[in-house]
Amino acid sequence: MERLSKLDSLGGWIAAASIVVFATMASDAALAQATSIRDTKHNLGTTGTGSVHLTAGTDEVCVFCHTPHGGQIGTAPLWNKNLPATTYQTYGSTGGESATLDGQVMVVGSVSQACLSCHDGTQALDNMVNAPGSGGFNASGARPAGYTWTGALADGLMPAAGITNLSADLRNDHPIGVEYCGGGITEAGGTCRDPDFKAVSRSTINGLVQFWVDTAGAGTREKADMILYRRTFAAGVSPSVECGSCHDPHNYSNATFLRVANSTSNLCLSCHVK
Numbered sequence: 001m002e003r004l005s006k007l008d009s010l011g012g013w014i015a016a017a018s019i020v021v022f023a024t025m026a027s028d029a030a031l032a033q034a035t036s037i038r039d040t041k042h043n044l045g046t047t048g049t050g051s052v053h054l055t056a057g058t059d060e061v062c063v064f065c066h067t068p069h070g071g072q073i074g075t076a077p078l079w080n081k082n083l084p085a086t087t088y089q090t091y092g093s094t095g096g097e098s099a100t101l102d103g104q105v106m107v108v109g110s111v112s113q114a115c116l117s118c119h120d121g122t123q124a125l126d127n128m129v130n131a132p133g134s135g136g137f138n139a140s141g142a143r144p145a146g147y148t149w150t151g152a153l154a155d156g157l158m159p160a161a162g163i164t165n166l167s168a169d170l171r172n173d174h175p176i177g178v179e180y181c182g183g184g185i186t187e188a189g190g191t192c193r194d195p196d197f198k199a200v201s202r203s204t205i206n207g208l209v210q211f212w213v214d215t216a217g218a219g220t221r222e223k224a225d226m227i228l229y230r231r232t233f234a235a236g237v238s239p240s241v242e243c244g245s246c247h248d249p250h251n252y253s254n255a256t257f258l259r260v261a262n263s264t265s266n267l268c269l270s271c272h273v274k
């Protein structure tokens with residue numbers, strides 16, 4: 001009896017151990033999924049699992065945004081899309097909504113223009129400068145033949161319904177191209193002029209001063225920091241809030257690609273002192 005029950009419990013242990021092994025495998029797979037852009041709405045290729053992706057064309061993922069050669073410069077790295085010619089209405093441009101705005105709002109540029117090359121709804125998602133494969137380069141951008149979509153509009157545009165299509169009217173969106181701290185911090189130095197905001201971190205990288213709000217706590221610029229972008233405002237180069245300040249387009253460890261989870265409004269309070 002004694003021996004049998006030991007065997008029983010050994011069998012039970014083996015069963016329990018294999019459940020643990022399986023559980024570990026499953027959670028590893030889930031982790032790998034959560035940390036790869038392949039398993040986010042930004043996988044627009046045929047293996048995409050979001051509501052908008054190709055049904056025929058390419059299973060590449062990066063190509064909708066980046067190319068190793070021939071990309072656009074000045075917005076996001078090795079950018080593979082034409083920049084929209086859209087004329088935007090910016091936050092505060094009609095006065096009323098910006099009665100308390102301190103920072104200068106610039107024309108749409110920087111990484112925000114790259115995001116808007118899909119998210120303003122004016123350019124096909126598969127319009128690329130350098131399409132996959134040999135001979136895919138077209139300096140003015142083109143849609144490859146034979147690409148078909150699910151979820152997108154018939155001409156490959158961002159679906160019109162819902163908030164992912166921000167349109168050209170940005171007056172109802174958080175300001176972008178806006179000076180952090182209402183001006184006063186420049187490339188040369190200075191501190192946040194506006195006490196309503198957290199202080200800025202800075203470092204010279206490749207000879208240029210880069211700015212961020214340190215939320216990751218490492219003291220160096222990390223992906224989970226609020227990245228501020230160099231823009232030339234009237235007073236000189238200052239940090240600017242852009243789409244990429246709040247969102248990391250590759251990382252879905254927080255819903256809606258946020259750099260910092262917004263539980264108890266942590267994201268907002270990373271910058272705003274409220």
Ligand code: HEC
Nearest residue numbers: 037042061062064065066076077111114115227244249250
């Ligand atoms: C939906 C568009 C999109 C897709 C798809 C995309 N990226 Fe990006 N990527 C961007 C944007 C926008 C930036 C600039 C973001 C910033 O300023 O932090 C960027 C920045 C980068 C950077 C530099 C900054 C950083 O975060 O490291 C690297 C490297 C990069 N991407 C690699 C990739 C690779 C590799 C893939 C495919 C596996 C990919 N990206 C897919 C939009 C995209």
Ligand code: HEC
Nearest residue numbers: 098100101102103178179180181182226241245267268271
């Ligand atoms: C990366 C830093 C940053 C983050 C994160 C951030 N903001 Fe802002 N926000 C700013 C800056 C800079 C301004 C421009 C303020 C100014 O110049 O007066 C601003 C402006 C605003 C305004 C308009 C103020 C006005 O006077 O018109 C509101 C409202 C606002 N933010 C709310 C939010 C909310 C809500 C969140 C979170 C969802 C958030 N912000 C996240 C930096 C940030």
Ligand code: HEC
Nearest residue numbers: 041051052064065114115118125164243244247249256257
């Ligand atoms: C190549 C086109 C393309 C570019 C460039 C692009 N996106 Fe997207 N993005 C999409 C598509 C398509 C979706 C899914 C839309 C839908 O489901 O309605 C999406 C969805 C999103 C979502 C919603 C995620 C969710 O969980 O609902 C966010 C946030 C987002 N993008 C932010 C950005 C930001 C920020 C940038 C620039 C840093 C960017 N995107 C650049 C195509 C793009």
Ligand code: HEC
Nearest residue numbers: 112115116119163164174175176241242243245246256262
């Ligand atoms: C100051 C921070 C901030 C900036 C700047 C910002 N966003 Fe967002 N965005 C957010 C937050 C927070 C959410 C999540 C809102 C929610 O939970 O409904 C969000 C949600 C979104 C969504 C998904 C909406 C949904 O509910 O499905 C898209 C798409 C998006 N942002 C695109 C952009 C683009 C493109 C830009 C630049 C033009 C931008 N964002 C700039 C903070 C920001």
